[in-house]
Amino acid sequence: MDIKVKHHNSAGFSRLLVIWGITLGAIAICLGVTLYIIERSKQTVIPIPPPPLPAAANPLEAPPEPQEVNLFLLDTTAMGLVPVKIERRLHRELTQRLNQVVTALIQETPPNFRNTIPRGTELNGVYIDSQQTAYLDFSNHLTDGHIGGTTAEFLTVTAILKTVFDAFPDDIRQVQILIDGKNIETIAGHLNLSQPLHLPQ
Amino acid sequence: MTTRTHSTVYNEKAPERCVNTDTVPVKIGALFLSMLVFAITLGSFAQAPIARFIDANGKTVAEVQVQYQNEHVYLPVDAVKQVIDPETTHQYNHPRQRLTLKTKDREIRLQIGRPTVTIDPGAEPVTLATPPVIIAQQPMLPIDFFIQLLPILNDVEVIYNSRLNRLQIRPKDTLIPIETNGTQDLTIIVDPGHGGPDDRGCAGSTGILEKDIALTFAKQLQWTSRQHGIQVYLTRETDTQKTHFERIQVGKQKRGQLFLSLHCNASFSPHEKGIRIYVNNPKGQLRFPSTTKPALTGQRLKILAQANYLKQSKDLAYALQTELNFLTETPIQIIDLPLIALSDTYMPAVVLELGYLSNVEDLEKLSNSEYTASVAQAMTRAFQRYISAINQNIPPEGVEPQTPTSSR
Numbered sequence: 001m002d003i004k005v006k007h008h009n010s011a012g013f014s015r016l017l018v019i020w021g022i023t024l025g026a027i028a029i030c031l032g033v034t035l036y037i038i039e040r041s042k043q044t045v046i047p048i049p050p051p052p053l054p055a056a057a058n059p060l061e062a063p064p065e066p067q068e069v070n071l072f073l074l075d076t077t078a079m080g081l082v083p084v085k086i087e088r089r090l091h092r093e094l095t096q097r098l099n100q101v102v103t104a105l106i107q108e109t110p111p112n113f114r115n116t117i118p119r120g121t122e123l124n125g126v127y128i129d130s131q132q133t134a135y136l137d138f139s140n141h142l143t144d145g146h147i148g149g150t151t152a153e154f155l156t157v158t159a160i161l162k163t164v165f166d167a168f169p170d171d172i173r174q175v176q177i178l179i180d181g182k183n184i185e186t187i188a189g190h191l192n193l194s195q196p197l198h199l200p201q
Numbered sequence: 202m203t204t205r206t207h208s209t210v211y212n213e214k215a216p217e218r219c220v221n222t223d224t225v226p227v228k229i230g231a232l233f234l235s236m237l238v239f240a241i242t243l244g245s246f247a248q249a250p251i252a253r254f255i256d257a258n259g260k261t262v263a264e265v266q267v268q269y270q271n272e273h274v275y276l277p278v279d280a281v282k283q284v285i286d287p288e289t290t291h292q293y294n295h296p297r298q299r300l301t302l303k304t305k306d307r308e309i310r311l312q313i314g315r316p317t318v319t320i321d322p323g324a325e326p327v328t329l330a331t332p333p334v335i336i337a338q339q340p341m342l343p344i345d346f347f348i349q350l351l352p353i354l355n356d357v358e359v360i361y362n363s364r365l366n367r368l369q370i371r372p373k374d375t376l377i378p379i380e381t382n383g384t385q386d387l388t389i390i391v392d393p394g395h396g397g398p399d400d401r402g403c404a405g406s407t408g409i410l411e412k413d414i415a416l417t418f419a420k421q422l423q424w425t426s427r428q429h430g431i432q433v434y435l436t437r438e439t440d441t442q443k444t445h446f447e448r449i450q451v452g453k454q455k456r457g458q459l460f461l462s463l464h465c466n467a468s469f470s471p472h473e474k475g476i477r478i479y480v481n482n483p484k485g486q487l488r489f490p491s492t493t494k495p496a497l498t499g500q501r502l503k504i505l506a507q508a509n510y511l512k513q514s515k516d517l518a519y520a521l522q523t524e525l526n527f528l529t530e531t532p533i534q535i536i537d538l539p540l541i542a543l544s545d546t547y548m549p550a551v552v553l554e555l556g557y558l559s560n561v562e563d564l565e566k567l568s569n570s571e572y573t574a575s576v577a578q579a580m581t582r583a584f585q586r587y588i589s590a591i592n593q594n595i596p597p598e599g600v601e602p603q604t605p606t607s608s609r
Contacts, residue, residue, distance in 0.1 A: 079468070154538065
């Protein structure tokens, strides 16, 4: 009778050890994952899940590797533009790649940075002509929602131009901003946008 | 005896510590004292307010430390030597509290606490807005002494900026009607930016709108300039919407020879402030391409046409910069950008951003009628400076335009 009790106790103890081991292991893994996520979130490089590839893409072709793209955003002082790196699987086709980059500029604003493009602005479409002029067609929020003033308008236009020229240094020479498919004179009444613009080398 | 014993025991046990306890308080005291002296010196330098005397070209002639009493500004008597006449001597009769200043050819008598100033020979007594006082046992002259007496003694004009304690001493008769001066008459087109219900420009936190500020400044400028014989026409007199083409048409109809577009600025940062002057430089940071589609040839020609006036536009910008610098704490920047208001203007043209509506200080100034009047006077002087430079064939001095910075 005494022996049975002893046997029963040692088996229960082993089981208890195993349960404790599994629990501690799980806690350690959870802690590790949490710390890893926190560390990753502190970095400037922000991983963004790749968009689904279009159905027309060759299924045999391997998906493109993630690339770093610089978005030009306002720093904490809101007085100057700084490049902020993001990672994105860019499409192989130039026009679609341009669409992805400009959409990222509109939509991605990491913490501690500020966008110069009014909230709610959408990219209707992009087009690149034979003279390497990129036409960026924005929704009217870009003009209607802008705070105005030459300084703010200059920063908005420069953020777009710098982001595009930094991502496509060899493919795009100048940029023309359109609103709802039409040429515009200006965004907020100051800068002349009636022609394509480029930045000095 | 007891003390001595204790001291002996202590010395025997820890002789080194005993030495330290003697010197440490002295060292701490010395350190504290030196820090105090340093802080006081630094504080006195940092807080010492100054009055700056500048000439007509904006160059500093003298900087004098001032003292405040009952919100009035006072300068030491020695400032007379720096500003009026370097050979000035002064005598102060302490019991009678009489101050006598002797310049090369004049004797100026003042009494502490009394506003009347007598000038010999041959000038009427002057009543100062603020009488001289004694501060720290020294006679001190109110700033009004310089504002009121400099025009009499040195035959000059004095403009005082009370906000910045800045006095501009300029030759008299700079603000006389142009026709009577025999100089070239010039028609100036002033364009109050924006207008109408759909084009309000930027807005301040108080609800004030760019289009309204621009119109107020433009009307004040028109009034001030006309007082001094300069013909100014506005592209809009009321809150109406006008295209850029229509504004240019007004300039053509009125045979305008200079175009000044007035705007207010806004920034994403609430700290950015100040006046900005813009000229249309095709070589600026944002450039039009060298090759464009054939359909845009007409527009390109217009831009090239404005580029032909770039030198005169810069001259007008320099004149505005020199005169408006008097009103600002930091020097005004001239920036080159392809602006819509300057793109197809067939005359020298400049855009003047009067201040940032996104900045609290600028917003307060732009809503102040006194500030509006002083800016209008400064702009009128800038027109006269520009016209006088044309007549004498002397280009106005100024700082070269900068390309705007988008990064810090």
